[in-house]
Amino acid sequence: MGEGEVTAAGAAAVDARDFPHAFHVPGRAWYARSPQDVARDLLGAHLSVGSPKGTVTIRITEVEAYGGSEDPGSHAYRGRTARNATMFGPAGRLYVYFTYGMHWCGNLVTGPDGVASAVLLRAGQVVDGVELARSRRTTSKSDRDLASGPARLATALGIDGQHDGTSVDAADGHRMPDSVVSLRVRDIRSGPFSSGPRTGVSGDGGLATYPWRYWLTGDPTVSRYRTA
DNA sequence: CGGCTGATGGACT
DNA sequence: GTCCATCAGCCGA
Numbered sequence: 619m620g621e622g623e624v625t626a627a628g629a630a631a632v633d634a635r636d637f638p639h640a641f642h643v644p645g646r647a648w649y650a651r652s653p654q655d656v657a658r659d660l661l662g663a664h665l666s667v668g669s670p671k672g673t674v675t676i677r678i679t680e681v682e683a684y685g686g687s688e689d690p691g692s693h694a695y696r697g698r699t700a701r702n703a704t705m706f707g708p709a710g711r712l713y714v715y716f717t718y719g720m721h722w723c724g725n726l727v728t729g730p731d732g733v734a735s736a737v738l739l740r741a742g743q744v745v746d747g748v749e750l751a752r753s754r755r756t757t758s759k760s761d762r763d764l765a766s767g768p769a770r771l772a773t774a775l776g777i778d779g780q781h782d783g784t785s786v787d788a789a790d791g792h793r794m795p796d797s798v799v800s801l802r803v804r805d806i807r808s809g810p811f812s813s814g815p816r817t818g819v820s821g822d823g824g825l826a827t828y829p830w831r832y833w834l835t836g837d838p839t840v841s842r843y844r845t846a
Numbered sequence: 847c848g849g850c851t852g853a854t855g856g857a858c859t
Numbered sequence: 860g861t862c863c864a865t866c867a868g869c870c871g872a
Contacts, residue, residue, distance in 0.1 A: 696859095717857095842848090
C-alpha cells in the first residue's frame, strides 16, 4: 500500500566507524543526521535493557522517524510539554511515553539539545533473554510476537516510564547492570529494508504522510498493525 | 490471514 | 470532552 521499496544500496550495513560512540559523545555523528537517517541506521542494531531479573536484547527490525514543530505526526508538533520534554533534550536518551491508558512506547532521541526529533522503536527480534521476554509477554503466542509492535517491544524489554530520559550506552549488551540500556551498532549487518507511511499517524496530505516508517524487508517480527 | 472492537487513563484543547 | 505513535480477542473467510 504505497510502500516504496528501497534499493539494497540504501541498506548498506552500518559501519561503526561512521558513528564513534554515537550515543556517548554529544556532537558527533548522530547530531548531524536526520531522524530518518538514524532510523534507517538503527535497523539491525542490537538494543539491550538490563533489569534485576536479567537482560533482554533485541535486533531492531522496524522503526519510525519523528520530527518536531515541522512534523504534524509528532508529539512535539505543538511544542514542548511535560510529556515530550525528553524529545527536546540531547540525542542518545530514551523518550518513553504512555498511551491508550495502558501501553508504554520507547523512542531513541536523535537531535541536538533543544531540537525535537526521535525514532520510535516499533518492532524487534528477541536475540537474548528470551525466557525473560516470554515471562513479560505472556499473551504472546509465538516468539516472533514477543516484540512485534511498539508496546510489545517495550514490554519485552521491560521499558516503562522509569526509563524516560535514560541515557543509552554504547557498550556490549551482555551481563548488563540493572536498568542500563545499551545500543550496539558495531558489526551489525542489516539486510534490505522497505519504507512506508507511519502507523497510526493521520495525514493531511503533508509531512504526516511521508514514508518515514522503515522495516527490514520480509522480517517476520515486523508488526502487523499498519493501517492508519 | 484480515477486519472489527472494547479496554483504559493521561495529556491536552 | 476528545484524542490517542496500541493490543488482544473474537469473528468470518
